Amino acid sequence: MTGRFRPTVGVLALQGDVREHLHALEAVGVRALPVRRPPELAACDGLVIPGGESTTMSKLAVAFELLEPLRDRVKTGMPAFGTCAGMILLADRVTDGRPDQETVGGLDVTVRRNAFGRQVDSFETDLDVVGLAEPVHAVFIRAPWVEQAGADVEVLARVAVGPAAGRIVAVRQGRLMATAFHPEVGGDTRLHEMFAGVVRTG
Numbered sequence: 277m278t279g280r281f282r283p284t285v286g287v288l289a290l291q292g293d294v295r296e297h298l299h300a301l302e303a304v305g306v307r308a309l310p311v312r313r314p315p316e317l318a319a320c321d322g323l324v325i326p327g328g329e330s331t332t333m334s335k336l337a338v339a340f341e342l343l344e345p346l347r348d349r350v351k352t353g354m355p356a357f358g359t360c361a362g363m364i365l366l367a368d369r370v371t372d373g374r375p376d377q378e379t380v381g382g383l384d385v386t387v388r389r390n391a392f393g394r395q396v397d398s399f400e401t402d403l404d405v406v407g408l409a410e411p412v413h414a415v416f417i418r419a420p421w422v423e424q425a426g427a428d429v430e431v432l433a434r435v436a437v438g439p440a441a442g443r444i445v446a447v448r449q450g451r452l453m454a455t456a457f458h459p460e461v462g463g464d465t466r467l468h469e470m471f472a473g474v475v476r477t478g
C-alpha cells in the first residue's frame with residue numbers, strides 16, 4: 277500500500293473492446309469499472325471510451341440514457357480517454373459520420389471516420405508520442421484521424437511514414453486524451469499510465 281489516491285476509472289461498456297482496457301487500467305494501479313448505467317458513471321473519477329463502432333456506441337448511449345450524463349461529466353471536467361471509436365465520440369466535429377450520429381464532444385477537433393481508406397483498413401506502425409521516451413507500437417483498425425485541431429489541443433503523435441505521414445493520431449486537451457489507435461492491445465500500458473496520471477492529478 278502506497279497510500280496514494282487510487283481513483284476509479286470506468287470503461288464505457290456498451291460495445292467494443294472493454295475487457296482489454298479494464299486489464300490495462302488495473303495494471304497501472306487504478307480501480308477499473310465497466311460502465312453501462314448512469315450510477316456507474318457517477319462512481320468514476322475518469323472514463324475510457326473504447327474502440328468499437330462509434331455509430332453503434334452513440335445509439336446505445338442514447339438508449340441507456342448515458343449520453344447526457346456523459347456530456348455533463350466531460351463538460352464539468354471529468355478526465356476521459358477515447359481510443360479509436362472513443363476518439364470519435366469525444367470529438368466536437370465528425371466527418372464521414374452518419375447523419376444521426378451523436379457525440380459526447382469536448383475535444384475541439386474534427387475527426388474523420390475510417391480515414392485511412394479501404395486498402396489500409398488495419399495496419400501497425402511505430403509512433404513517437406510526446407511524453408514517452410520510447411516509440412509506441414500502434415495498432416490501427418478502421419481508424420479515424422484528426423483532420424483539424426483547435427488552438428488548445430496538444431498534438432501527441434502523428435503518423436511518421438507512408439501515405440498518411442503527418443496525420444494526427446493522438447491528442448490531448450486539458451483532461452481529455454484521444455488516440456486513433458488501440459493502446460489496449462499488445463501489453464504496452466504507457467498511455468493508460470499517462471491517463472491515470474491525468475486522473476490522479478485531477
Ligand code: GLN
Nearest residue numbers: 327328329330360361418
Ligand atoms: N470505424 C469505427 C467507427 O467509425 C472505429 C473503429 C475502431 O474503433 N476500431 O466507429
